[in-house]
Amino acid sequence: MTLMLAAVYADGWDDAVVNPLTRTAAEARDAAGEPYSVVLLRDGRRHAVIDISWVDGYCHVSRYDEADRQISRHELRRTPDGDLFLRRARTWVGPPDVGVHEFPHVAARHSTTYRLAGGRTDIDEPQGDRGSRSDTSSAEFPPRLPVPAFGRWRDLLALVGDGDCEIVEADGHSLPVRSATVPPWQPPRPLTPDDVEELFRAGTERPIDDRRMRLSTHSAGTLRLPSGRLVATDPGWLKYDNVPFTVTVPPGDYPVTISLATFVDEPDHRRVAAARLDITDRPVVGWELALRDGQEPLDLGAGEFFGFGVDAGLACFADAGTYDRIPDLKSHLDAMIEPRYRVIGDGELVAWSSGWGDGAYPTWIGRDADGDVVCFVADMLLFYEGEDEEGEDEED
Incomplete structure (x- = not known):
């Protein structure tokens, strides 16, 4: 029928x-x-x-x-x-x-x-x-x-x-x-990079609510990646959350740069906007979301992303095998009041204060015209204005 x-x-x-x-x-x-x-x-x-x-x-x-x-x-x-x-x-x-x-x-x-x-x-x-x-x-x-x-x-x-x-x-x-001004459903358009490269242009100003923040860049030292497998996580959870990204790079030592945002009308109020791990100095022509094994972009809805969770106000880059090489990691972290970023150990870990604090944050991979990895950028989402963003950590 x-x-x-x-x-x-x-x-x-x-x-x-x-x-x-x-x-x-x-x-x-x-x-x-x-x-x-x-x-x-x-x-x-x-x-x-x-x-x-x-x-x-x-x-x-x-x-x-x-x-x-x-x-x-x-x-x-x-x-x-x-x-x-x-x-x-x-x-x-x-x-x-x-x-x-x-x-x-x-x-x-x-x-x-x-x-x-x-x-x-x-x-x-x-x-x-x-x-x-x-x-x-x-x-x-x-x-x-x-x-x-x-x-x-x-x-x-x-x-x-x-x-x-x-x-x-x-x-x-x-x-x-x-009638409605906003449709009742949104296509599954995951979070996309918000002019990531601008975050590392010193002197750039960006609005935030009715105020402005000025960006500056700072060398945070060198990160050792003996395995070529990068982890981004809350350093306090490194023992449990040390799953690397699926994209790997040649083993080596790579520089980390911090983007620091300062309120123009309150110079003592600073926040880390992003951290960048440079693999090469070639120009970036495209960005993609860094993924861990088992994460599938088709599972993301409007404004969502896979990211790493933070619940102690700190984030870090580390090699996949780092935790066992820093037996006194907790004492290093306890000492991180100022500056807002710090190399721990002999370059085994680079930590920084995480944007507005606890939450979930994406990491973007920049690639050159040949498709090779140029850099990883942990985005602290200081200036993201969307209301539907949702981070999903490994447990999700």
Whole structure:
């Protein structure tokens, strides 16, 4: 039996159709790759919502039952060769007499995550929040399909469980409608570097709220990297959090530079803006987020990043094998009141005060025109103005 659906276009859904769009406007966004949403109706009720942003290689499909309870959520991402693959799927199956708010907690849950290169992880929670959980892994490749043309979402809906369907334009509807200045969803655009190189231009001034800070640069000495595997972390947690970045460099000794920001109207108030480990002196042509083993950029949402956590107000660069070479590390750290940065040991570790204090901070890798590593920059996010940023440390 063919499933009959009617399409309504908007900026998104948030208990209502938010900022409705005409078909022409939605189709123009689709052609430009810009974000928009399709609310699909079945017998006048919400049946599915498709959030699309082709410029981000992203599509998200949520489906609902007759009681308006979410029963599935599928995220698709673009592959390097241009089509889509199923990144993550989650389904809920529960009793018919449970309300919308209680349903996701008591329904049986199943989630599947795929890796494009091969690999599938399944999590089963047959009693929702109330019972056990089982995890299984296999070498299965993800389902794939071509990017659908505007309005031709049948294959997409079939992939998420709707089988054969026909989609027409909605001839009016009774769903609630509201206006909003900010769309109810954001494409998964992770945090990007905010002019990292400017942080190391001495004399540069940057605004912060209604004040200004002036940048200066300072040599923090030389870091020894005998393994070529760099760790950025809270030095107080180095014993437990010494997982290096996946990108390595030739073993050697490399200079560290500190970017210090000083309030123009309060010269005694200084904060470390960033720390840079220079591998070469070639110009940087591109930046990327430094990752640890197992971290996948596709898992990051809007404004998010993988970073290292700080809960003692200090950050550091170190070699992966450093901890065992500094038996008195705690005493060195206890002595770090001033200056705001310090070489510890014989260059085994370079530590600095961490921006505004505790939190999570990203490290960026700068590469040259040949793709070789030029530097690592631990960004203390002093001037980042986004409200949705979220750091994820190794435990996440």
